[in-house]
Amino acid sequence: MIGLLASILDGLLVGSVYGLAAMGITLIWGVMDVINLTHGSMIVAGMFGLYLLFNDAGVPVYATLPPVLVAGLLFGIALYGIAVHRMIGRPPLMSLLSTFSVNLVLVGLATAEWGTVLFNVPVSLPGFSLGRYTFPGTHIMAAVMTAVIAGILYAFLFHTRPGKAVRAVSGNREAAELVGIPTTRVLALAFGLGVALACVSGMLIATLFPFTVLSGDAYQLKSFVVTVLGGLGNPTGALIGGIALGLFEGLATPFMPVSWTLVFEFVLFVIVLIAFPGGLLNLRWPRRAG
Amino acid sequence: MRVGTILGRPFFWIVAAAIALFVLAPTLGNNVELRESLLLAAVYITLASNLNLMLGYAGYVNFGSIVFFGLGGYFCIYFVNSLHWGLAPAAIAGGAAVSVLALLFGLGILRLRGAYFALATIGVNEAVMAFVTNFQPWGGGTGIYLSTELFKPLGGPAAALWVIYYILVGVMGLSLYLSYFVKLSKFGLGLLAIGQNEDAAAVLGVPAPRYKALAYCVSAFLPAIAGGLYFFKGAFIQPTDAFDLQFSTEAIVIVMLGGQGTVMGPALGAYLYEQLRGWLLTSDTFANFQLVIAGVLLLVIVLFAPGGLMGWLYGRWPRLKRVLE
Numbered sequence: 001m002i003g004l005l006a007s008i009l010d011g012l013l014v015g016s017v018y019g020l021a022a023m024g025i026t027l028i029w030g031v032m033d034v035i036n037l038t039h040g041s042m043i044v045a046g047m048f049g050l051y052l053l054f055n056d057a058g059v060p061v062y063a064t065l066p067p068v069l070v071a072g073l074l075f076g077i078a079l080y081g082i083a084v085h086r087m088i089g090r091p092p093l094m095s096l097l098s099t100f101s102v103n104l105v106l107v108g109l110a111t112a113e114w115g116t117v118l119f120n121v122p123v124s125l126p127g128f129s130l131g132r133y134t135f136p137g138t139h140i141m142a143a144v145m146t147a148v149i150a151g152i153l154y155a156f157l158f159h160t161r162p163g164k165a166v167r168a169v170s171g172n173r174e175a176a177e178l179v180g181i182p183t184t185r186v187l188a189l190a191f192g193l194g195v196a197l198a199c200v201s202g203m204l205i206a207t208l209f210p211f212t213v214l215s216g217d218a219y220q221l222k223s224f225v226v227t228v229l230g231g232l233g234n235p236t237g238a239l240i241g242g243i244a245l246g247l248f249e250g251l252a253t254p255f256m257p258v259s260w261t262l263v264f265e266f267v268l269f270v271i272v273l274i275a276f277p278g279g280l281l282n283l284r285w286p287r288r289a290g
Numbered sequence: 291m292r293v294g295t296i297l298g299r300p301f302f303w304i305v306a307a308a309i310a311l312f313v314l315a316p317t318l319g320n321n322v323e324l325r326e327s328l329l330l331a332a333v334y335i336t337l338a339s340n341l342n343l344m345l346g347y348a349g350y351v352n353f354g355s356i357v358f359f360g361l362g363g364y365f366c367i368y369f370v371n372s373l374h375w376g377l378a379p380a381a382i383a384g385g386a387a388v389s390v391l392a393l394l395f396g397l398g399i400l401r402l403r404g405a406y407f408a409l410a411t412i413g414v415n416e417a418v419m420a421f422v423t424n425f426q427p428w429g430g431g432t433g434i435y436l437s438t439e440l441f442k443p444l445g446g447p448a449a450a451l452w453v454i455y456y457i458l459v460g461v462m463g464l465s466l467y468l469s470y471f472v473k474l475s476k477f478g479l480g481l482l483a484i485g486q487n488e489d490a491a492a493v494l495g496v497p498a499p500r501y502k503a504l505a506y507c508v509s510a511f512l513p514a515i516a517g518g519l520y521f522f523k524g525a526f527i528q529p530t531d532a533f534d535l536q537f538s539t540e541a542i543v544i545v546m547l548g549g550q551g552t553v554m555g556p557a558l559g560a561y562l563y564e565q566l567r568g569w570l571l572t573s574d575t576f577a578n579f580q581l582v583i584a585g586v587l588l589l590v591i592v593l594f595a596p597g598g599l600m601g602w603l604y605g606r607w608p609r610l611k612r613v614l615e
Contacts, residue, residue: 035405086593092404093351097546098592100353104539104585112578217535221416224409232406259424266417273410274398 006133008250013139015246016146017204019239021219022226023153024197030233031170031190032088037099038079039223040216041106042072042195046202047211048110051119061123061207065145068203069196076195080188088187103216110213120210142204149200150239153193157235166190170233198223218262225269301470301553301615308557309463313456322451329455329523331564332462336516337537338544338556339465340509343472345542346551348505349485350400351408354415355513355541360532361388362514363521364422367434370522372427376443378457381518388514389507396506400499403488419533433528440525454523458516465512469553470615472508481505485551536581540567543588549600553615558599 021043028036036042049068053059059067083102087095125137157163168176169186177183205211205219226245230237245265252261312332316325341355365384369375375383399410423431444450472478480501483491492498521527540563548559563584570576570583595602604611 029405033405035408083589083593091349092408093345093349094592094596096351096405096408097542098589100539100542101585101588101592104588105582108579108582108585112582221412224413228409257424259420262420263417263424266413266420269413270399270410270417273402273406273413 002131003133004251004254006130006135007253008247010135010139011246011248011250011253012243013135013143013246014208015243015249016143016239017201017208017242018219018222018226018245019230019242020146020149020204021198021201022223022230022238022242023150023235024194024201025223026227026230026233026235026238027197028191028194029227030235031166032084032187033092034084034087034095034099034191035092036191036194036198037096037220038103038106038195039198040218040220041103041110042076042198042216043202043205043219043223044110044211044213044216045075045106046072046199046204047119047206047215048114049199050203050206051121054121061121062141062145064203065200068199072196072199073192075199076192077188079195080191084191085184085187107213107216114213116212116214118210118212119206121206123207136208138207142208145204146201146239149197150235153197153235162186162189166193221266221269225265225272228269228273300613304614305463305466305470305553308466309459312459312462316455317452325452325455327564327568329458331561332455332458333516333520334540334544334560334564335462335557336458336465337513337541338548338560339469339553340513341541342469342545342550342552342556343481343505343509345545346549346555347472347478347481347485348502350404350502351542352411352506352509353408353535353538353542354411354413355509356533356535356538357415357418358388358392358510358513359517359520359537360422360529360534361391361418362510362517363527363532364428364434365514366518367436367521367527368428370440371434371436377454377519377522381457381515381522384518385511385515389511392510393503393507396503397499400502400506415533415535415538419529422532423529429528431529433526433531436522436525438525440522451523454519458519461512461516461519466553466557468508468512469556472505473553473615477501477504482551539581540584543584546588546591546596546598549598549603550596552598552600555598555600562599 021039024042025036025039028034046068049071050061050064053064053067054061079102083098084095087098123138125141127134127137128140157167165176165181165186166189168181169183169190173183176186202219222245226241227238228241229244230239230241248265248268249261252264256264312328316322316328337355337359341352344350344352344355362381362384365387366380369380369383370377395414399407399414402410422428428434438447441447441450444453472481480491480496483494483496484498484501488498517532521532544559544563545556546559547563548557549555567580570580576583591598597604600614603614
């Protein structure tokens with residue numbers, strides 16, 4: 001019994017990181033109705049950011065977070081200029097294809113550079129023991145970091161002018177433009193933030209599990225599952241959805257082989273998508289016109 | 291639409307000529323190398339022109355179109371290997387089975403619009419791949435190997451490769467004609483209307499959900515047969531090959547390169563892409579950068595020439611629209 005409880009609690013810790021990744025997708029979708037298909041490769045970029053800074057430059061593990069975040073933000077803004085700006089307001093097909101093609105380029109380059117071998121960043125942190133079970137320190141730390149970043153994001157969106165501008169553009173782009181908000185810059189900022197969240201979550205995931213250049217696809221899909229659970233366009237929902245997915249994984253692990261968990265996750269994903277296209281939680285944030 | 295009007299259209303004969311060229315070119319010189327290259331082109335054309343029914347006509351991007359190809363391969367190999375059916379009934383039964391599955395999936399996921407649908411198609415491919423990897427009757431992760439004995443009914447391995455090539459060219463031809471007939475039909479007009487504005491189409495009486503599900507189902511049939519033939523030819527199937535998202539990706543690049551929503555576009559795109567791919571694979575500098583180049587190509591098309599090659603041709607010589615569909 002306590003084993004199951006421990007498994008669930010651990011699922012919650014890991015799930016919060018999935019939630020952080022999903023916030024990146026959902027923020028971009030909420031603001032500009034674009035599904036960012038570079039999400040997976042941005043998660044991998046965060047993983048390799050940690051690996052390179054830690055292994056080659058000797059930066060302490062958790063001190064890599066700020067540079068990864070800033071680099072993600074800048075790269076995201078540049079990406080917006082290259083591949084996304086021209087797609088705003090065009091059919092969803094076009095932005096899907098343009099971000100998809102950037103993803104191909106990035107994955108292709110990374111594969112040429114690093115191959116598809118497994119990378120691992122050894123992080124040792126004292127765990128927390130509960131009877132016979134020990135929660136790895138890295139899992140707890142990742143969850144704490146997630147909470148901190150989510151808190152900062154919330155403060156940014158609700159208590160700063162640029163954050164309020166992001167929400168305004170998300171609510172109604174034309175109206176925001178009319179009251180003098182520079183929408184193009186706000187869209188670029190929102191895209192940068194979404195990418196930064198993906199990078200940071202990738203960095204945190206890399207402290208938990210080994211990874212390859214191709215890991216991005218699996219985590220991108222997890223992010224989709226989470227976003228769909230929480231409702232596209234809703235960061236709070238994404239966090240809750242992530243925790244729900246972690247809970248599901250934690251619950252499932254003792255009962256089925258790991259390879260089957262994936263099948264159930266995707267089946268769950270498709271079912272939720274069909275049955276509740278607005279998300280299970282449907283707390284649309286912020287309310288959108290029409 | 292009467293048969294006579296179709297036979298009177300030059301485009302019908304252009305497609306027929308292309309098929310004849312595919313059949314004759316390698317046969318005349320008994321050129322095995324050319325045959326292999328054209329075989330891959332035929333597979334690409336089949337995948338791309340069926341993807342085009344969803345992507346180009348109805349405006350729904352399907353990132354997991356390869357799931358039809360892979361599942362068709364699995365059904366066919368299973369029928370041939372475990373139930374000892376002949377290749378033709380196995381491939382056709384595989385195609386039918388995948389179409390039925392696609393219809394069931396389609397009725398569900400096609401209630402979704404735009405981006406949600408695209409996400410679901412990625413999920414479907416991954417779910418099916420994860421399922422097959424765990425499904426022991428189909429060999430799980432290791433897959434199924436075929437004994438070369440199975441090539442005997444087709445006249446031994448060497449002759450079998452020719453037979454399979456001819457059938458694949460036939461499947462390619464059917465795909466092109468299917469794409470053409472759908473475009474000329476009321477059904478196709480309905481799909482094009484959905485692609486332009488789904489709400490307006492629905493208001494004007496296009497049964498959008500039914501048409502989309504039907505298009506999804508129809509676009510599954512021929513790729514599934516092609517998958518059956520392709521994996522039978524290789525005498526081996528495993529989940530990572532059968533559901534390789536790279537194939538889906540290439541199919542999308544091809545459709546966009548040639549021109550979405552046209553019949554000729556995917557065929558032209560597939561042929562060009564196959565040539566480019568062959569050149570990249572043999573070049574020293576670019577051998578590892580095939581996907582990168584496909585990605586850059588796709589990005590440039592999406593950003594600057596969303597009509598693809600056919601769009602450019604139509605813009606240059608508007609009269610071509612009457613001849614090349």
